Amino acid sequence: MSSLIPFYQKLDVDFIRGEGCYLWDEAGIRYLDLTSGIGVNNLGFSHIELNNEIRAQIKNYIHLSNLFKNSWSEKLSDQLVKITQLHASFFCNSGTEANETAIKLAKLYAYEKDMKNPKIIVMNQGFHGRTIGALSATSNQKYKEKFGQLLDDFIFVDFNYIDQVIEVISKNNICAIMLEPIQGEGGVHIASTLYLKQLRKICDQYQILLILDEIQCGLGRTGYWFYHQKAEITPDILTIAKGLANGLPIGACLVNQAVNNLLTLGLHGSTFGGNPLACRVASKVLEIIERDELILKNKQKGEYFINQLQSKFTSVEGIKSIRGVGLMIAIELNETIDDMSQQLFSQHKILINITQNKIIRLLPSFLIEENDINFFCESLYGYIKKIKNV
Ligand SMILES: Cc1ncc(COP(=O)(O)O)c(C=O)c1O
Structure with a gap:
């Protein structure tokens, strides 16, 4: 028996x-x-160039306090600023911390504008993390209901419905709108280009901050560096984490110049944030994505993957929808199939994640090849045929 707190249901494999x-x-x-x-x-896993960066850095040091200049964090920030067209970055250690930073900045913005009872618009089915602020901005009641009074700064609207945003703005003092351009945990729901453009326009019109959480859908996965770039907009605040250092803990909150102008010494901080090891690896990750043209390849691989899934499963009983962009793909089932991940693991040697009980969420590595995609499609087809007895 493990002495770990059982917050996760784990596959029994080492x-x-x-x-x-x-x-x-x-x-x-x-x-x-x-x-x-x-x-x-x-x-x-075990990327040779990233492992070399790790080895080179640990010979020097792992951690360096934020009290000292750190050229790796400066380099990484410059790279991110160039890619995003934003102005400055703050580094932390996870997605939820990046979002805590963004929420604090929205509250600071409201404070500086002397707003009475300011609120932040967030989305139904949205997920932003598990700390109190990010959890308050998250919609899933199951994650929240046992934790008493959370922050009352948030108003929830339906994703992709601009009228609801307009109505909430007409009745409240809104300082920010926060959303994932593609909702991950919620089941791969994609914001329309029109919706993103409309949000940007409304935020400009009413001087509201647009905060985009690209923690799951960012960094090239969708065939864009960041999915909002498809709509040719720039947020005021952008949060990223997850794949930034390919497995070393890191998060980042990027801001535009106007938000940066509000920020002063000592207002926020993190002991480990911006540590040279994670920043050095993250800097290399960005270089490799660019050098190996992985963004374009992800787009092509994603199209191939979705085509394969659609041609195989469109008329298969039990499959409700197949959707996605690049290598962020969902197969939604009509109903929960108990034990599906366990069965694909033990019978087919495939690891999948299921979100919202009946949505297979596929987030493969950018290194996936067509033969892997074919193998998965064949295996899933065989498995579903077997359990449906067709
Ligand atoms: C969109 C989004 N935001 C925030 C988070 C929280 O990130 P972390 O688990 O690193 O705190 C996640 C994690 O799944 C996420 O998908």
């Missing part, structure tokens, strides 16, 4: 090695991983 998009267990059996640590191991 993976001892990983390479690319595969993991191996103690018996030497290979598994195709379509979860990538929930969107973290974007460049796969």
